[in-house]
Amino acid sequence: MQNPSYRGSYKPFVSPRDPCPPITIKYFVLPPQIFTNFQQPGLPQNSPEEALMQGSLWPKFVDGFSREEGIS
Amino acid sequence: MWVYEKKLLYPVEVTTCNPMLARYLMEQYGGADGELAAALRYMNQRYTVPDKVIGLLTDISTEEFSHLEMLATMIYKLTKDATPEQLEKAGLGAHFVNHGHSLFYENAGGVPFTATYIQSKGDPIADLYEDIAAEEKARATYQWLIDISDDPGINDALRFLRERENIHSLRFREAVELLKDERDRKKVF
Numbered sequence: 001m002q003n004p005s006y007r008g009s010y011k012p013f014v015s016p017r018d019p020c021p022p023i024t025i026k027y028f029v030l031p032p033q034i035f036t037n038f039q040q041p042g043l044p045q046n047s048p049e050e051a052l053m054q055g056s057l058w059p060k061f062v063d064g065f066s067r068e069e070g071i072s
Numbered sequence: 073m074w075v076y077e078k079k080l081l082y083p084v085e086v087t088t089c090n091p092m093l094a095r096y097l098m099e100q101y102g103g104a105d106g107e108l109a110a111a112l113r114y115m116n117q118r119y120t121v122p123d124k125v126i127g128l129l130t131d132i133s134t135e136e137f138s139h140l141e142m143l144a145t146m147i148y149k150l151t152k153d154a155t156p157e158q159l160e161k162a163g164l165g166a167h168f169v170n171h172g173h174s175l176f177y178e179n180a181g182g183v184p185f186t187a188t189y190i191q192s193k194g195d196p197i198a199d200l201y202e203d204i205a206a207e208e209k210a211r212a213t214y215q216w217l218i219d220i221s222d223d224p225g226i227n228d229a230l231r232f233l234r235e236r237e238n239i240h241s242l243r244f245r246e247a248v249e250l251l252k253d254e255r256d257r258k259k260v261f
Contacts, residue, residue, distance in 0.1 A: 008196075008254030010122040028122065028196045030255050034248065072194075 006030050006063035007071070027071045032061045074134065081138040082232045085225030086149040091162035093221055094150035095180055100217065100233075101143045102177030104189040105209035111136035113190040113206065117199045120192070122254070125200070125247040132240050139233055146226060147175055200248050207241035 008030050014022040043058045051057045054064075065071075100106045111133050118129035151159065152173060159168045166182055177185035193199050214234035218227050 005256045008122070008251055008257075009259065010124065010254070012123060026122070028251070030252055031197060034197060034252065035255075 006032050007069070027069065029063070029065070029071060032063050036060070080142055080145060081135070082142060082229055084142050084145045084149070084229050086146060086223060087225040088223045089150070089153075090223060091151050091154045091158055091164060093223060093226060094147045095163050095167075096217060096220055097143055097147050097150070097180075097226075098178055099180035100210070100213055101140065101147060101175070102185040103179035103213070105206060105213050106179070106185075107136050107140040107143055107210075108177055108185060109189045110206055110210060111140060112187075113192070114203065116190075117192045117203070120194050121196045121199060122251060124250050125196070128243055128247055129203075132243065135236065135240075139236065142229060142233065144175055146229065196251055197248065200244050200251070203244045204241055204248075207237045207244065211237040211241070 006029065007027055009025055009027045011024060012022075012026050014024060039058075043060055045051070045057050046054060046059055046062075050059075054062045056062050102108055114129040114133035114136065118126050118133070121129060151164070154162070154164075154173075156165075156168055159165060167176070167178070170176070179185075191199075191202060193202070211234055214230050214237065218230050218234070221227055221230065
């Protein structure tokens with residue numbers, strides 16, 4: 001995970017009568033682009049190799065995702 | 073659970089006999105961006121969004137059902153006294169053959185409602201952005217309905233409904249802002 005701050009979390013309601021062991025904290029993604037209304041010029045850029053690996057020329061818009069985060 | 077109040081959210085007055093208008097209004101009744109799609113979409117998404125925005129989805133979904141009821145009233149009033157010949161002239165011949173004088177969830181082109189109009193992605197941002205888009209599309213549909221309708225009573229109700237879409241869009245965008253606030257929040261669970 002490149003940038004761990006692009007995530008949110010909440011505590012869902014847990015009933016004492018839930019049939020399965022409850023998940024007490026749920027995580028969700030807040031993708032970086034929703035924090036930018038209009039991209040400014042001159043943002044720091046990745047190297048071409050990094051851009052190819054990450055899928056974006058700008059590190060600002062890369063947040064990564066891995067199943068280890070356990071969001072789904 | 074719901075409590076039903078036996079009156080419309082906003083009074084619906086139909087001033088002219090124009091069954092053709094009923095056909096157009098069906099776009100908002102059973103169409104992809106209509107009130108049924110909106111109500112069902114929010115009512116279903118609300119289970120898997122953060123607690124903070126569950127209430128909003130419940131409230132707006134409930135209101136969409138009250139909008140649906142207004143649309144149904146308009147369509148019913150416009151068609152209930154029409155003869156089969158008049159319905160045919162209004163482009164509702166196929167509707168009459170299948171449904172008689174009853175209403176049905178179809179769009180203005182007669183395409184029946186389908187669940188593929190809506191989505192629930194299980195990702196709060198994706199779902200809320202779909203909801204914002206849905207409200208803006210419903211707003212646009214109301215604009216085109218107002219443009220094509222010359223019934224002052226219908227247009228008054230449509231104007232009311234269009235304004236509600238604007239507010240819903242804003243509330244959904246506020247919900248996104250609430251979730252954005254969760255970023256970097258120091259929390260102890």
